[in-house]
Amino acid sequence: MLRRLTYATLLVAGFAAGPAWAASDAELIARARVIQDKVISIDTHVDIPANFSTDAYDMMKPGPRGQLVHLPTMISGGLDAPFLIVYVGQGERNTAGYARALADAFGKFAAIHKLAEQLYPDKIGLALTAADVRRIHASGRKVVLIGVENGYPIGKDLRLLDQFYDYGARYFGLTHNGHNDLGDSAQPDQRNKEPAAEWKGISPLGKQVVARLNALGIMVDVSHSSEKATMDMIAASTAPVIASHSAAKGVNDHARNLSDAGLEGIKRTGGVVQVVAFDPYLRPVLAEKTAAIAALGKEMGTDQPGAFGKLTPAQVAAFDARMAEIHKQWPRAGVKDLVDHIDYVVKKIGIDYVGISSDFNGGGGIDGWSNAGKTFNVTVELVRRGYSEEQIGKIWGGNLLRVMEQTERHAADLKSGKK
Ligand SMILES: [Zn+2]
Known part of the structure; x- marks a missing residue:
């Protein structure tokens, strides 16, 4: 209650300030506080670390790696609802590979259920x-x-x-790095010298997957898929399509970002583009910085798949300290860059089709939004750009909830024979 009263007091000051361009930082912050308190802020991409289901991990304690999102910082930063990610890296496409990947995925589902249902049911709820x-x-x-x-x-x-639906999956991305049986990746596996395209879009199986996702009520996610695969999913899906963590090629021409055609395609489905706080997607990274990161990876062996899981805590701390030095020398993208992409998407396809994601614990995080505790800085920048409370509500989660609802309704209609 005290917090609400404080906000109410600040609200008066905020409204008295006039247009956003004339407001002082204190007034912007005051207005942003009021808005942050009212919206449901949804981050559609937060990875979980390898030790998530072990005693080594505690959702109550912040840590340097893998714990950029934990309960106390979610509360202090104003992050309400992260999608936690069941991620399995692309491996061998044979029976043994599939079995390993499936066991890995089930372990991650179980860990998320344990978090919400056994460890902290009084603090966290799993939404379906x-x-x-x-x-x-x-x-x-x-x-x-x-x-x-x-x-x-x-x-x-x-x-x-x-x-997967029964275990709570509510969006499903067909690909990651490297092509798979469902479709082409935006980033072919260079180690295995993959061609730019294997299926020239999504595979026939990938098309069946999209239909099944529509029938179940799981949102179809194009992030990490190639340009053509993205357009194939947009064409194949009868429900809205999302990009759970991507940015705009129109601002930064990166393989992981969406072209204008991709943005417009997602709008046509009634979907949403969740702009991601991922440094190299937001703005070009200098070749020297890329080289420094690659050299560090080689030196510490982290350039090999799965290597991070094998490092000791001391090695992880050493790696993070070195990365911090690199970021100091060549600063990461910041909140302004993130909101530049949001502005671009809004200009291209409108306020109803844009949202936000961090990719925390998966390489995401930028200056000013480096962990969940800094979430409020994004809201401040949105207010600074002149977005209204209603618009910020849509960007921070309203649009994503609309897409979820449409996906649920569409699946129910398909089941009842209405469609
Ligand atoms: Zn990703």
């Missing part, structure tokens, strides 16, 4: 619907949702999608 998000948020708890990054763990077995 948009209505759940609103209900859990209204109860004063934080919300978690589940997204799947990389369709590799299902192998060629479509029935596993039903199981």
